[in-house]
Amino acid sequence: MNLSYWIEMIMSGVVTGTCYAMIGAGLSLIWGTLKMVNLAHGEYYMLGSYFLWTLLTVGNMPLIPAIIISIVGVVIFAAAVHFAAIRPLLRKPGWNMSPWILTLGLQILLQNLALKIWGELYRNVPYFWNTVFKPWNMFTMSGQRIIILTSTAVIILALMTVIKKTRLGRAIIATSQDGEYAMMMGINIKQIYFITYTISAGLAAVAGILLCPVYSVNPWMGATVQTKGLVVCILGGLGNIEGAIIAGILMGIVESIAVSAIGSEWRDAIAYIFLLGVLYMKPSGLFGKKKGV
Amino acid sequence: MLKVDSVNAFYGDVQTLFDVSMEIRENEIVTILGSNGAGKTTLIKTICNLLPIRSGSIYYKEERIDKVPPYKRVDLGMSLVPEGRRLFPDMSVMDNLLLGAYSLRDKKQIQENLEWVISLFPWLSERSKQSAGTLSGGEQQMCAIARGLMIRPQLVIFDEPSLGLAPVIVDQIFETLSKITRENNSTILLIEQNAQTALEISDRGYVLENGHVVLEGSSDTLLGSPEIQKSYLGL
Amino acid sequence: MQNIYKLILLRKKQIAFVSAAAALLTLIAMPFVVTKIYYIHVLILCMMFSCITSAWNLIAGYAGVFSFGFQALFGTGAYVSALLSIHFGWSPWITMWMGAAAAMAVGALVAIPSLKLKELPYICIATLCMGEIIRLIASNFPELTRGELGLSQIPKLFQDNIKVKSYYLMLVILVVTLMIVVKIVHSPMGMSLKAMRDSQEASESLGINIAGTKIRIYMVGAFIAGFTGAFYAHYMNILTPTSVLGTALMTQYVAMCLIGGIGTIAGPILGSFTITASLELLRKLEDYRLIIYALLIIVTIIFLRDGIWGTFKSLIIARAEKHQNRNIKKETIV
Numbered sequence: 082m083n084l085s086y087w088i089e090m091i092m093s094g095v096v097t098g099t100c101y102a103m104i105g106a107g108l109s110l111i112w113g114t115l116k117m118v119n120l121a122h123g124e125y126y127m128l129g130s131y132f133l134w135t136l137l138t139v140g141n142m143p144l145i146p147a148i149i150i151s152i153v154g155v156v157i158f159a160a161a162v163h164f165a166a167i168r169p170l171l172r173k174p175g176w177n178m179s180p181w182i183l184t185l186g187l188q189i190l191l192q193n194l195a196l197k198i199w200g201e202l203y204r205n206v207p208y209f210w211n212t213v214f215k216p217w218n219m220f221t222m223s224g225q226r227i228i229i230l231t232s233t234a235v236i237i238l239a240l241m242t243v244i245k246k247t248r249l250g251r252a253i254i255a256t257s258q259d260g261e262y263a264m265m266m267g268i269n270i271k272q273i274y275f276i277t278y279t280i281s282a283g284l285a286a287v288a289g290i291l292l293c294p295v296y297s298v299n300p301w302m303g304a305t306v307q308t309k310g311l312v313v314c315i316l317g318g319l320g321n322i323e324g325a326i327i328a329g330i331l332m333g334i335v336e337s338i339a340v341s342a343i344g345s346e347w348r349d350a351i352a353y354i355f356l357l358g359v360l361y362m363k364p365s366g367l368f369g370k371k372k373g374v
Numbered sequence: 375m376l377k378v379d380s381v382n383a384f385y386g387d388v389q390t391l392f393d394v395s396m397e398i399r400e401n402e403i404v405t406i407l408g409s410n411g412a413g414k415t416t417l418i419k420t421i422c423n424l425l426p427i428r429s430g431s432i433y434y435k436e437e438r439i440d441k442v443p444p445y446k447r448v449d450l451g452m453s454l455v456p457e458g459r460r461l462f463p464d465m466s467v468m469d470n471l472l473l474g475a476y477s478l479r480d481k482k483q484i485q486e487n488l489e490w491v492i493s494l495f496p497w498l499s500e501r502s503k504q505s506a507g508t509l510s511g512g513e514q515q516m517c518a519i520a521r522g523l524m525i526r527p528q529l530v531i532f533d534e535p536s537l538g539l540a541p542v543i544v545d546q547i548f549e550t551l552s553k554i555t556r557e558n559n560s561t562i563l564l565i566e567q568n569a570q571t572a573l574e575i576s577d578r579g580y581v582l583e584n585g586h587v588v589l590e591g592s593s594d595t596l597l598g599s600p601e602i603q604k605s606y607l608g609l
Numbered sequence: 610m611q612n613i614y615k616l617i618l619l620r621k622k623q624i625a626f627v628s629a630a631a632a633l634l635t636l637i638a639m640p641f642v643v644t645k646i647y648y649i650h651v652l653i654l655c656m657m658f659s660c661i662t663s664a665w666n667l668i669a670g671y672a673g674v675f676s677f678g679f680q681a682l683f684g685t686g687a688y689v690s691a692l693l694s695i696h697f698g699w700s701p702w703i704t705m706w707m708g709a710a711a712a713m714a715v716g717a718l719v720a721i722p723s724l725k726l727k728e729l730p731y732i733c734i735a736t737l738c739m740g741e742i743i744r745l746i747a748s749n750f751p752e753l754t755r756g757e758l759g760l761s762q763i764p765k766l767f768q769d770n771i772k773v774k775s776y777y778l779m780l781v782i783l784v785v786t787l788m789i790v791v792k793i794v795h796s797p798m799g800m801s802l803k804a805m806r807d808s809q810e811a812s813e814s815l816g817i818n819i820a821g822t823k824i825r826i827y828m829v830g831a832f833i834a835g836f837t838g839a840f841y842a843h844y845m846n847i848l849t850p851t852s853v854l855g856t857a858l859m860t861q862y863v864a865m866c867l868i869g870g871i872g873t874i875a876g877p878i879l880g881s882f883t884i885t886a887s888l889e890l891l892r893k894l895e896d897y898r899l900i901i902y903a904l905l906i907i908v909t910i911i912f913l914r915d916g917i918w919g920t921f922k923s924l925i926i927a928r929a930e931k932h933q934n935r936n937i938k939k940e941t942i943v
Binding site: 248251252254255258259261262263264265266267268269270 | 422424443444445446448454456462465469472473474476477
């Protein structure tokens with residue numbers, strides 16, 4: 082195993098990792114503000130991919146409009162789910178297991194709806210950019226991976242700016258740290274819940290769109306990514322966006338190395354084991370939870 | 375300005391407020407006294423609609439507000455400095471203050487209010503980037519007050535501002551409270567266990583016990599009353 | 610009206626006993642009334658799910674350990690019993706017990722670390738992970754389990770293949786399961802469970818060994834699930850990891866328990882029977898099975914959180930108590 086093999090493996094891990102970071106960041110936001118673990122988060126990732134595939138294949142749309150419409154489509158769908166299922170549940174507080182069970186139900190519903198609508202065949206989406214680069218002649222990197230890396234970098238930077246520097250970002254953090262008092266500052270936390278939920282779903286959809294040419298589209302892709310999202314979320318520290326980013330990249334690299342060592346049929350098991358490890362060894366994350374979450 | 379009329383409130387099946395009525399008029403400082411569990415914080419929650427009332431009504435400037443959602447309170451000019459400070463611990467002092475002004479859109483106005491608030495607590499500007507969770511108890515309280523004042527409210531509710539603070543700081547804080555009423559033309563509703571200092575700066579007071587209003591009157595009367603002296607002043 | 614409620618509260622034990630006896634007699638009589646073998650099969654499945662859901666209800670609804678990897682215990686019982694009887698030629702009547710014991714061991718392995726986690730969502734996540742890892746182990750070692758190809762030709766319980774015999778066996782298992790559940794719920798352990806449900810700190814201060822109690826309950830539940838799984842293995846004669854270890858199974862027992870009523874004794878059984886029967890009889894909807902389960906879960910958790918039986922129970926209790934004076938203590942109702 083030479084240097085270029087290692088570099089490619091790590092680069093591939095980093096690239097996938099940034100997508101995991103986006104998914105984990107979204108999960109973290111939802112967990113922080115709404116205080117619920119969104120088990121159905123992976124399904125928005127899946128839906129992003131499926132929308133794109135459908136628009137490209139059946140709708141015959143050019144790439145960029147298809148991407149935009151897919152993202153918007155998932156966001157609108159998430160908004161609908163929010164109003165139909167999440168809001169009514171939030172209106173009836175009391176049992177601490179209900180959000181978990183609700184999102185579990187949503188996950189199963191969406192996964193099986195996808196299975197019914199699109200069937201069990203694995204689908205393929207072509208690479209967005211069909212070139213391969215050889216940086217410094219040391220390793221190869223596909224154009225797709227470059228697109229993914231730049232897109233995620235831009236999006237993550239934008240997300241962090243919003244969270245840290247804008248009025249909305251402050252409101253989101255306030256809601257996640259002390260929702261009751263946040264209301265007394267004039268923050269309409271129901272609105273914050275809605276915004277957080279839909280933005281997070283959008284992030285997951287983007288990740289799905291970026292990764293589907295690499296990994297192919299199938300109804301179960303959401304469930305596998307969900308575990309990884311949970312790892313990132315918990316490892317990064319609940320509510321901690323920068324933590325999620327680092328944890329995401331870490332997850333990507335670990336997965337990349339492990340898969341080349343053990344074989345891809347254990348890919349999911351690796352994620353599960355990693356998640357268990359995180360839960361037992363560092364439940365408050367690498368960087369500690371933000372208080373109040 | 376604020377009128378609470380025969381309010382009854384419950385936590386689940388347990389009644390916590392029994393036919394509570396009180397009135398706070400413009401530019402007054404009114405104190406609500408009571409020991410732990412008397413219902414003071416419940417009363418605040420009902421005024422802010424963080425806890426729905428079973429019966430009765432709450433009026434603010436002649437309008438009923440008991441059904442108005444909590445986040446609209448600031449628009450009405452009402453601000454709460456809650457018990458235990460409740461600063462957002464991982465956010466900076468400046469971010470906490472800016473959050474206080476969340477409901478304001480005009481950047482100039484926010485800047486002006488910020489300057490006013492800093493004039494009350496000058497140390498805030500040097501420590502603006504410090505994480506709020508690392509401030510001392512007294513500093514946190516002052517920061518919380520500053521945050522509550524960022525909208526230049528007409529009615530400020532202070533829930534046990536002296537809790538857990540050294541007497542010197544408490545005096546400082548109460549001095550600031552009087553200053554605010556004068557400078558800003560605010561009305562203040564003060565919840566306190568520290569009866570002496572609270573009554574000294576207020577105009578009138580109510581005493582809550584087990585969810586009932588048991589005593590009310592001007593501060594001088596209350597300070598002089600034997601029950602108060604016995605129960606709350608330890609005399 | 611007042612008298613009916615008084616009657617209910619005072620005689621609830623008798624009412625429960627009589628209704629249970631009536632239900633039991635109905636089930637015993639079923640094979641004589643029902644002619645189509647297919648319906649017997651459906652009833653067997655109903656009873657099987659009743660056992661699984663009752664066991665899960667015991668650990669989740671009563672002990673508060675919301676395990677989403679419980680299906681692994683069912684599957685472990687199934688696979689262990691099947692493999693032992695295949696490779697060693699032992700009779701299923703013996704290997705079933707061994708399968709259940711294996712499930713109990715796995716249950717302990719799952720429960721002990723899980724209870725170290727402090728927060729409820731973490732326990733859910735951990736048990737889900739463990740369940741999936743177990744499934745993947747079964748799936749990825751085809752030399753042992755034949756993986757997704759299916760482990761077939763599992764020895765039968767009744768050589769003559771008469772389904773009705775399996776029916777009565779399952780009925781016995783169900784009755785025993787319920788006896789265990791009732792015994793636990795009404796026992797000192799059960800009382801401490803109720804205390805735990807209401808307040809963790811309070812019961813800790815009373816000196817009840819919480820973790821120990823939870824683990825013991827978990828192992829009982831695991832045993833029941835494992836035994837049921839072993840029965841399933843020898844009844845269906847074929848196993849795949851997805852069918853006995855997969856999350857589809859989890860969806861089903863969660864949905865059934867939820868709809869029937871978590872935290873009650875009759876709830877899981879009610880849920881199991883209604884859902885299994887309805888879905889088996891609406892065969893046309895086979896493709897939509899999981900979608901329907903999911904929708905049921907969503908609608909129930911939002912609107913009917915205590916399930917059918919749970920809501921009914923609390924309504925009756927609430928009405929009855931209104932008509933009673935305050936001195937009557939609340940006791941556990943079936």
